[in-house]
Amino acid sequence: MQQKLKGEILLLLAALIWGSAFIFQKMGMDYIGPFTFGFFRFTLGALALIPVILIFDRLRERTREKSGSDETAKYSFKNKELLIGGLLTGLACFVASSFQQVGIVYTTAGKAGFISSLYIVLVPICLIFFRKKVSFITWIAIAVGAFGLYLLCITENFTISLGDGLVVCCALFYALQIIFIDIYVDRTDPAKLAFLEFMVTGILSGVAMLLFETVELQAVLDCVVPILYTAVFEVSIAFTLGIFGQQYTPPTIAAILMSLESVFAVLCGMLFLGEVMSGREIMGCVVMFAAVLISQLHTEAKADSKRE
16 A cells, blocks of 8 residues: 555656646746757756666666576667667657647647647547557547547637647647657667657757757856756656656556646646636636546556456
8 A cells, every 4th residue: 555655646746747847848938949948958858867777777687687587688778679769759759849849938838738638639549540449438538638629729710829739739749759659668678768769859959959049048047947847857857756656556546647747737837827717728628638537547447457
């Protein structure tokens, strides 16, 4: 019971960090451009993962010495699967995070948090192109999510704001990122896969920064708090909390706790940025959250049945 409670607390903290990060992302746009922010956020976040990688390698080495098993090639940086996976996930993450960072300039942090969570519902649609079957319950989740998105973003004149539209595009590429991670995570070291993903994202953001933005040292220094929070807490610490939390928590409970990220995004936007949502937008959030839960719980229920 204590282990389960510890896992739930860790996942709750991870969801809180991910949700609160939206307000720092929005604050960062007051000082620097989206690509500059992405460069520092993901590069520093990747570097902050190095201690995690070293710890995991040490623990794995101890386990190997005791058991006598040897999976060195799988967990090595020389693993071709790791390099390909890092490149693909990094490319998808770069496109997704860029859409999100630009979109958050034109919408609220709370709405961005909920719309971004739509990636969980979009994953099954993307899987169709990989010739995967989509269950009936999943299609229900997709339909519910689409209705929630309509309430949250579409006006009475059937128009969508620029910011909301960009974050929808972000959700689509985050869905592709999830699929790539699912393909490569079992073939590689998850921490090293995340490290390469964030490094690729940071490098691509840096190239875009040099091409499209003007970097001023003082502006970067003024933005140091949002950069450090998203880099260290969101990218590195929350990722680590998620890994350890899922080890001690049943999948269905873990799905619910991680889905609370979108709720925390709205609450933090209201508390710290003074954001206000209309009744229609709040209803859209509720409906989208229900869609996320339907999608997550159905997926985890299938995983549980396979384990049995």
